[in-house]
Amino acid sequence: MAVSHSTACIDGWITLQFKELFADKKPEDIALKDFHSKEAALTKTELDLQHWTSERRRETEGPNKGSFKDSDLAETQEKGELLQAERDKSQSLDGRVDDLESCSSKLDVQLPEALVQRELQLLNASLDEVRSASEQHQQHFRELEEQIESDDCAEQLEDSRMLRIAPKSSSFSSLSSNRHAAIFLSSLANAHNEKDEIQSQLQLRTDGEIEWKARHASPEEQHSSLQEHLHSANQDRDASLHSQVNFDQGAIKQLQQKLGGVASELLSSDRVPQNVHSDLGAANQLAEEAEMTQKDLQTEGMGLMQSLDEMRPAYHWG
Structure with missing residues (x-):
């Protein structure tokens, strides 16, 4: 009874160890560290199983060997088959680990380059930020310098004005009232002189304007x-020009009418050829005179235009 109870306890413990060791997980979720821990646990379980088998063998060979049942042998055989299956699974996991190690080595080669590029991008971004901050600080520094220079100029002007109006407090007690009055009058005279000079300059500028x-x-x-x-x-x-053109056009019309009348007379009369030639010559002469008159008018118009252009002043604003 004690042997069967111890056997049940050992079987339960082995079953619990196998369940904890080989839980239902996907192969891709098993990392290298988990694999080594499971391998160590499997080795320990195998040693415990060997120890339990030797204990059972001693029990079967001892005085209580009759109490060992066939069911216990079948269960032991089942545990051995389970152990062999787990060994096969362990070998497959070894292959998976080898594949993972190969992928890890490839990633180890590619990872430094990616890290360097990423680090370079971060450094460039940091450099841009530092440059921008430096420019802002330099601008602020220049503004502060300008403000300090402006304040210094204002303080110097105030000090010079105070020195013109009154002496320092330390010398004020040592000088007499006459001296003080003389200094004050001198400062007042200087102020009046400066005022007169400024007014004269203003007057000069006004007169110049x-x-x-x-x-x-x-x-x-x-x-x-x-x-x-x-x-x-x-x-x-x-x-x-308009009136002259109208006159020329009227003269040309009259000449055309005369030429038409002469032509009609030549066609309707029986004059001698000499008279015809003389009339044609007179008509041609009138036409030539009209053309010459028109040319003279055009020349006169061009001369008038040229004289008007010469009358225009060469004025430039400055």
Whole structure:
């Protein structure tokens, strides 16, 4: 009874060890560290099983060997088969571990390059941030320098003004009232002189501005007058040319009418050829005179245009 109880306890302990050792997990979830721990546990379980088998063998060979049942042998055989299956699984896990180690070696080769590139990107980003911060600090530093220089100039002007108005407190007690009055009057005189000088400079600038305006006002008036004169001359020229053109057109029409009358007379009369030639010559002469008159008018118009262009002043604003 004690042997069967111890056998049941050992079987339960072995079963518990196998359940804890080989839980239902996926092969890809088993890491290298877990594999080594499970392998150590499997070795321990195998040693415990060998120890238990030797104990059972001693019990079967001892005085209580009759109490050992066939069911116990079958259970022991089942445990051995389970152990062999777990050994086969352990070998498959060894192959999986080899594959993982190969992938890990490949990743170890690729990982440094990726890490270097990532580190380089981070360094470039940090460098850009540092440069931006440095530029901002430099700008702020320049603004502070300008502000300090402005404050120093203001303090110097204030000190010089105070020195002109009154002496320092340490010397104020040592000087007499007459000395103080003289210094005050001197400072007041200097202030009046500075005021007069500033007023004189302001007056000079005002006079210069007035003179400049007067100097530029005269050319403006001249320009306006010339523009009006030019506009009037253009109108007169246009009117003269228009009237001359009308006169020429009327003269040409009259000549054409005369030529038509001469031609009709030549066709309807029985004049001698000499009279015909003389009339044609007179008509041609009239036509030539009309053309010469028109050319003279055109020449006169061009001369008038040229004279108007010469009358325009070469005025430039400055």
